[in-house]
Amino acid sequence: EYSPRQMLARGSFWRFFLYSILVSAIGNTIISFARDLALSVGMANAAAATMVGVLSICNGLGRILCGFLFDGLGRRWAMLAANAAAILAPALILAGVLTHSPLLGGVGMCVAGLSYGCCPTISAAVVGSFYGMEHYAANYSLANTMLIPTSFVATASSLLLGATGGYALPCAMLLAFAVAGLGLNLSLRRP
Numbered sequence: 001e002y003s004p005r006q007m008l009a010r011g012s013f014w015r016f017f018l019y020s021i022l023v024s025a026i027g028n029t030i031i032s033f034a035r036d037l038a039l040s041v042g043m044a045n046a047a048a049a050t051m052v053g054v055l056s057i058c059n060g061l062g063r064i065l066c067g068f069l070f071d072g073l074g075r076r077w078a079m080l081a082a083n084a085a086a087i088l089a090p091a092l093i094l095a096g097v098l099t100h101s102p103l104l105g106g107v108g109m110c111v112a113g114l115s116y117g118c119c120p121t122i123s124a125a126v127v128g129s130f131y132g133m134e135h136y137a138a139n140y141s142l143a144n145t146m147l148i149p150t151s152f153v154a155t156a157s158s159l160l161l162g163a164t165g166g167y168a169l170p171c172a173m174l175l176a177f178a179v180a181g182l183g184l185n186l187s188l189r190r191p
Contacts, residue, residue, distance in 0.1 A: 029153055041106075060115060062118045083116055
């Protein structure tokens with residue numbers, strides 16, 4: 001039963017916090033690009049607009065699937081599955097961008113939605129299982145401040161898009177973030 005102060009003093013919290021930023025950045029950024037990214041891989045205007053909605057549906061499904069994974073297989077497997085999706089999403093989107101493939105781009109965007117949906121479920125479950133329920137509301141709120149730095153990744157990606165004129169470099173950056181998140185994920189241990 002860790003107080004907020006005690007939780008913030010733990011290295012495990014900061015590794016989880018950074019992991020959450022890196023993995024959430026993929027979905028957050030792809031959502032901000034969704035329509036224009038879909039157009040860039042060759043989707044028709046109507047399909048690109050629909051893709052935004054499909055991405056949101058995948059986000060919701062990711063929350064449910066991740067909850068089932070967490071309850072059924074435990075934290076480690078749920079986090080590994082979310083991380084695998086976070087790696088797969090920008091890799092597929094990058095392949096779609098480079099080959100001008102609406103299929104690869106669309107599937108990658110759906111996977112990005114699934115991985116992004118896993119983030120709040122994992123955050124809620126990890127905070128409760130690692131740090132207890134006595135101070136859960138405050139601890140969970142502190143953990144969710146990771147969304148603040150996450151939002152700046154979308155801004156940085158937009159700057160890269162503007163500087164390069166394409167989505168390849170932003171997708172490569174997101175892929176690097178997801179791989180770095182995997183390293184942090186593997187280092188996490190219950191306090």
